[in-house]
Amino acid sequence: MTADPAGVLTGTHFLDGDQACCEGALAAGCRFAAGYPITPSTEIVERFAQRAPLVSGLFVQLEDELASSIAIQGAVWAGAKAFTVTSGPGFSLMMEHIGYAAMTETPCVIVNVQRGGPSTGLPTLPGQADLMQARWGSHGDYELIALSPNSPQECFSLTLEAFNFAEQYRVPVIVLMDEVVGHMTEKVIIPPAEQIEIVPRRYTHLSPEDYLPFHAGPDGVPEMVRAGDGYRIHITGMTHNERGFPEVSVEAQENLVRRLVDKIRLHADAIARVEETATEDAEIIVIAYGITSRVALRAVQMARERGVAAGLLRPVVVWPFPEQRLRELAAHARGFLVVEMNYGQMVREVERIVAGRAPVSLLGHGGGSVHTPEQILESIVALQPVAEPTR
């Protein structure tokens, strides 16, 4: 189906990433948001607070991120599309409820506009050190999807896609922005509503007698219902059976959690998405996401100008990580340079996947500033394979 025109601000705009993110949510059909102020994400919900009531939506500022991250799930079970936004310290508070959403298969979107950490860190400066947390931050085994925009335009389009992924796979979806992308202002083109594909909630057509809340189809995703329609569901964060009732047993755990994890793992290749520049014949492949990828692109261009066969692999979906593509590239690349605004997070995935077939190098720092093209270029050059000595 296509988007509800009421929420689509069709046209050419000059927006920052936060504002564009809000528009992406509205275009996706999101009409409920709960949140708590935290730099540099606050502008997303400030805009939503202003825009939503004009299109039958509502923003409620709740007392903390604990409340916000669970209130959106209540709204989802009443039938709404809902999201919340935050940054590092709030993201940490939301971890229990990200796990609850994964366990109860509640489709929702959480935006983390990353800033320098840990703890209160650098509230107004960028970081990319929440990547692993986005994947592993809650306790237990679960999988989710995380997207990372590198422009205000992508803040719009990837936030919209986040809602689609959430409905498709019934998982919490993280939009992993960073402070620079969130606060940079660029042209954002919002297409007409009829050109925007929306994945609707996968409501069941079965009767209450036949419906089993956690019985999944071939893709591992159960059909959904909402409160008030007579299905008398029971939703719990405890390990549960297909009926939804708690079942504390090894068998129930294996049946349920295996499926929750496989929902994404078995479809990882279909979900993964990258953007590549000059990778076909690249010897040195730079891997970067978010604002860092914009700088890395410039560095790759500079390297090519100097005759270095460099390329850029930009994960757009950061979780699941693009393993298949990276494995393919590892077959011919002579070196990988991972550039991230942290002391080494994505590099661990790259090392694991490349598995020694080529050297992997990290250009990282603690955040607060963006890499310069010169810094990245220097590291690209340093990674070049040493020329074979001629006879």
Add this chain to the structure above:
Amino acid sequence: MNQEKQPAGPAPKPKKVRGKVYVNALRCKGCGFCIAFCPPRVLEFTAEFNPQGYHFPQLSNPDGCTGCDLCGLYCPDFAIYGVMLKNGAPSAKDPKAASEEAQP
């Protein structure tokens, strides 16, 4: 005016609405709330056990049950409830009368 002569001896008492209880012994956990708080005190524990090992209630004095259903309201396990009777059958005035024919 003519007054019907009272027969000799105490006047027969008017027929009172009596009650009875239904006990689902399998659900009972022997907590004793029903027995302790039955106003006419007509409930007692059975000597036997249910499969879980709990004594469950029974009427010690069936004639004394008023069908007030306080036992039913107290029971944490929905293992007992009372109904009012009229002429030995659940009273039409008792909202639970319909339950006599209710299917589980």
Add this chain to the structure above:
Amino acid sequence: MSATVELVPPNPVEAILRTERMPSIWCPGCGIGTTVNCFARALLQAKLDPKKVVVVSGIGCSGRVAGYVDLDSFHTTHGRAIPFATGLKLANPELTTIVYSGDGDLVGIGGNHFIHAARRNVDLKVFCVNNFTYGMTGGQVAPTTPLRALSTTTPYGCFEQPFNLPQIAEAAGAVYVARWTSYHVRQLAHAMGEALRKKGFAFIEILSPCPTLYLRRNRLGDGVAMMQYFKEASVVRHGAPTREVGIDFQGPLAVGKFVDIERPGFLELVNQQLGRTLDAEYAGCGGEGDYVRG
């Protein structure tokens, strides 16, 4: 004649219970089931459409109530039933939304959410079963444990003053505040009925025995003994000032309806304020129930 053999016609309250999941996990002598019994009566008497009644609970023995009622039910995270219920209610105001949980869950870890929802006057019915302990985890001290009482984490006696729940509820802005015990079954069922009909944040504290932990550790006997204490120590004091109804260890208990006032509800205020500011541009919230769901 053995009662085990006789087929028993179902108890009418079973219409809204998940009897296939019984017997419940609650201990013999625990009062939670009694409160559910009262709730079931109140619900049936109120003649609400069960499809539109939702129970949201937290974690703990009282939190398990959600699993035993045959309604749309949500067993959420510890302390967060109220914000979940808030989101649910705002997205579909047609749903009668009940929060059913324990003292530790609602006013311990959940304390912050409790006072804010009361402040906002979100249309929730909050039934708080207070057994003076954290039962599910083995009987630790709770914000409601009376001074000097024993618990696993206060083995020498509790050294904190407990909360006075009706006082907090009133101070935070609840429009209906009552306290009963699991002994006062008829009054409790009646109060729950009032709460179901009341618009706004309605709060009922229900004192209940925890025989396995709180009673045993403090040598207070079994469930019946605690119920006898409730019966003898309770004084009905409708309208009493809530600052006077705190509970000392095995002390007098003030029960009754303390607060019943009118105040604009949360959605009412949302609509009023946005309507006033935005006038014709305002699309409206909560009226027809479909606004946020689209």
